[in-house]
Amino acid sequence: MAAIVAVGAGCGGPSADLYVLERSGSIPGAKLTMVVGDGGTVRCNGGEEHQISSAQLIDARAIVGELSGDEQEPGPARQSLNLEPGEDPILRYSVRSEFGTVAFSDSSRPQPPVFFKLAKLTRELAKNVCGLAR
Numbered sequence: 001m002a003a004i005v006a007v008g009a010g011c012g013g014p015s016a017d018l019y020v021l022e023r024s025g026s027i028p029g030a031k032l033t034m035v036v037g038d039g040g041t042v043r044c045n046g047g048e049e050h051q052i053s054s055a056q057l058i059d060a061r062a063i064v065g066e067l068s069g070d071e072q073e074p075g076p077a078r079q080s081l082n083l084e085p086g087e088d089p090i091l092r093y094s095v096r097s098e099f100g101t102v103a104f105s106d107s108s109r110p111q112p113p114v115f116f117k118l119a120k121l122t123r124e125l126a127k128n129v130c131g132l133a134r
Helices: 054-068 113-129
Strands: 017-025 032-037 041-044 049-051 091-097 100-105
Touching: 017 054, 017 113, 032 113, 041 113, 054 091, 054 100, 054 113, 091 113
Parallel strands: none
Antiparallel strands: 017 032, 017 091, 032 041, 041 049, 091 100
């Protein structure tokens, strides 16, 4: 998995990464490495950085917040939640942020709602921003 950039967003410096996502699966185009930056960028499979919309950045930040939770109510990342695949999985995800790592498949049950949001945003960014098929 790609390393998370821990550089501050000072004058002209690169912004920190919100998360690094690895996706694999049994269908063509499933393999994906996605790095979502807090400065409003995404990089897919080591390619060029692309700007994402303000709405997509807000969604990405909200997803990281839900994955993190807080010390009183830790989210899935702070708990290092790793869900086993259910019956007939197609896609498998592993997501690392500064708060920890989660792993799940599209068929894992029960999934917290944030996993569905993450899968949806991943598909949107991969297709509409990075220009990938899936």
